[in-house]
Amino acid sequence: MRTTTSIVVAFITLFILASLTIPGYNQAFVLFALAIVPAYLFFFLGTRIGIKWNAVVILLLILTTLNAYTAWITPVFTVELLIQTTLAYIALSYFYYMLEKERSRYEEELSVALKNKETLLKEVHHRAKNNLQIIMGLLESQAFRTKGAACKKILISQRYRLQAMSLIHESLSYSASYEKVDMSQYLKGIANNIQKYTHHTIVLDLEPCVLGMSDAMNLGLFLNEAISNASEHAYAKEVKGRIEVSLKYREEQCILRIKDFGRGFDANRSSHSLGLVLMEDISNFFNEGNMMIDFEEGTEIVFSFTQKKNT
Missing domain, CATH: 3.30.565.10 (Histidine kinase-like ATPase, C-terminal domain)
Structure with a gap:
């Protein structure tokens, strides 16, 4: 899935860059699409791969600007506009990079907090189960020593009820959902x-x-x-x-x-x-x-x- 996403994003990025040198495309749309390219790169590919792809895009923008200056291929945009576009792209890339970095940090903190919560809940259910089992053991031991049938019946009944409560804590302590x-x-x-x-x-x-x-x-x-x-x-x-x-x-x-x-x-x-x-x-x-x-x-x-x- 990650490989397919990378291929799609890379294709769209290269297509937008190619539009800078091919006449006939809506120039305003091309510049708008170029402005959101760094957001897609960082969001879909992550900060590490996004940095590499943005470096490639910036390099291609610089080459496109040099082409406009040397007129090796008939330019679609003026040199001044391409220089401004390149500088604006660098600024936007840095902005989106900081946003994605901050988002990743919050996501990691939430993941750690969730893991700690799950560990705590698992420990709570485990301790509750153990405490109930201790009480059940005491009731069973007392029922064994008790001679009166009525008292023994009451003790065993209470043990069954505690067992029902203990089972739910045991189930939750091993469950993916707590x-x-x-x-x-x-x-x-x-x-x-x-x-x-x-x-x-x-x-x-x-x-x-x-x-x-x-x-x-x-x-x-x-x-x-x-x-x-x-x-x-x-x-x-x-x-x-x-x-x-x-x-x-x-x-x-x-x-x-x-x-x-x-x-x-x-x-x-x-x-x-x-x-x-x-x-x-x-x-x-x-x-x-x-x-x-x-x-x-x-x-x-x-x-x-x-x-x-x-x-």
Whole structure:
């Protein structure tokens, strides 16, 4: 691409210079075109190559001026005008060179600042992930030592929630973007983590969808609660059940669906459970968030919210 640009710019430059010695061209247009040549040279070719090309142009302008003086080839412009044109071109070249040099300096400073920002964000996500993993380890250790089933259940539930938060920091620390999250990979990580601790089969159907960090973390917590509830309450202990998870994007709507084929649950009794209350609270954080629960043939939770495609 750079070679093609160089060839095109060089051809246009030589054509304009040739117009100085060929009768029949609009003289005013030729002088105007010559004035913007150094801008094109520095912008498209950079300062280093631009300096070389401008030196060639200045040399050709000097030769054109000498030709007008000696009249070896019938000149189109007068000697005085060509001298003024050459001096003006040198002044413009210096002006454009300083502009391009300053632009390159600012671009380099912005590049360094962006790189430092990315390094800092990567370190922040890495430290956040490590701190959450330490807390998870403490909860898991305490759950192992706790004899009460109810207390152990609470500790394990909290560990799952922290794991969902930890996964997003891990995803962002290795991502090229430190603000956007690939939800298909993130939700897959959450489901796979729960799969390690349940004998039920979790089936995933996740379409590509990108969310900001805040929405991604909330949706991850929502999924964590939904799968945890399904794996714990949908089936009898001796039954190996199936839990389906899908993420679809339809007409600026993200739709997350969690479906089991178990015995369902008492809506009146379960409406005050911590998991369901947490999911209802999370749904309020989203733009036009809406959660629906269907108890026909098991339990199906459908959560939808508005999400622009490029957001």
